[in-house]
Amino acid sequence: MRNREIAELLYETADIMEFQQIEWKPRAYRRAAQNIENFGEDIEKVYEREGKKGLTEIPGVGESIADHIAEYLETGKVEKFEELKGKAPSGTTELMEIRGLGAKKMKKLADELEIKTISDLKDAVSTHRLRRLEGFGEKSEENIARAIENYEKSHSRIPLGKALPLAEEIISALKTELRIRTPDIDLSKIIYTGSLRRLKETIGDIDILAEAKERDAGGMMNAFVSLPEVGQVVSKGKTRSSVIIKEGFGIDLRIVPPESYGAALQYFTGSKEHNIELRNIALREGYKLSEYGLYSKDSGQQVAGRSEEEIYRKLGLKYIAPELRENRGEIKAAAKNALPELVDAEDLRGDLHMHTKYSEGAESLETMIKKAEAMEYEYIAITDHSRSQKIANGMEIETMKAQWKEIEEMSKRFRMKILRSSEVEILKDGSLDYPDEILKELDVVVGAVHSGFAVSEREMTGRIVTALENRHLDILAHPSGRLLGKREAYAVNFGKVFEAAAANGKVMEINCQPSRLDLNDELIFRAKDYGLKFCISTDSHAVSDLTSMRYGLGQARRGWLEKEDVVNTYPYSKLKGVFKKLRD
């Protein structure tokens, strides 16, 4: 999949155009880049199949950008972009990442101080050359110095698994502080928004929204910026403040009055693309939509704003869950009352992937069972690693048999159904890591690839398809093998994998580990089209991991999954119908 790579190229080009004060084109390029990034299919494949015509079908991609993409795919570069790059300082795109530096200021820095890279900029700051420049001052120089520091510390995105608990922590700390300072104000409407509320796999900044009457807003802001977690206050106003917490992440707080709370929640939740589309609908219907509310164009009167529900309703749309707001067709579906009824946390009845001390888990079988039972699960599968996974203390057959015995004993003591299982290595040739007579004794077989990633797409596809054709395999674990921020998915033809899985009635895992989230939202969306079923599994290595269910659930919802699509929402009596060995 080269979509991200091509999107990057377009973003970079947009930055350079911006620097050269070219109007509107940067916006067009960024829009195209964003759509390519979110495009479900590999656009290289689209180009191979349908040529340039296929590329222009992508929203935001017209004749010209399609030409550039084609050139890039054919030759590995774009002549025009190279030319453009040659005219801009070498570090332009990097410098544009410095908070507070936009195209105009950068141009000035390049023209008057010959600043071309971040290290040039650092130099200019330390020798105080910046503050003497017209339009700059002492304050800007200090801010830029700090911005460079922040850029160097962490300019990468925060994984959902880190951002979500962090946001909850900050909100809870803020509430505690406010209860002490101003005990009589309503604290029920403080919520995280942005890509975090949409449960995207990684988050840039954490955005928090709070409702408060005007007279209470100041006090709330003061409480926020003086939280002990705050490392640096970037800006502070009556309605918006921006801080960087000690861990290095940016957090924004916005405060709005009650009559605008719903509109602000809608607006700040995004996505940007979803909102632009929504605004267009508002305009067509004779309204104007902003973060303050929905207003009648003629009278200027507010017609909605207290709640999101009210806004969607007035626009003739069903309420759209945050996870769907990516402008991937949800608005059209909402207009036709054809939105999916998304799978919910309460629907989940079990967890089909977890480890114990038998392989690389940290806890005993009993500890895992106790915790799962406390979570009111109806069933779990114990999936310790198979024998060839030496590094993860994979189980020899004898060890596994001992585990079966313990499972049997536990089954007498606990109400919950405990399934015999294993995360079985899919070997290089696509065969499974235990002989058939062992596999058939397992209730569920979870197959996974853990090694030998660096093979051709054909080879990896063949390996996985062979495994999917094995009658003993039930679930394909973390199907893409990616590790967020560390390792790309291995080269594999997902079309063929999904086809084989569908033909053989196999279940696709949505792995909840924050570093995996695999399948991701786009692949889930694609896989659903093949009629596949999924399981949302934590791949727990300790009891604390059992709660990471919500991260995978978020991806499932982002992939438009309904309860029926997810087999671990089924009661055990129905689950038995899904897996062959349980059925027989």
Added chain:
DNA sequence: GCCGTTTTCGGCCCGACTGTTTTCAGTCG
């Protein structure tokens, strides 16, 4: 450069905050 129930040209989201300047430009989301 893209796009179209305001359609093949002329728009393209828009409001808050900061710093520098003294009424506003630049940046951000």
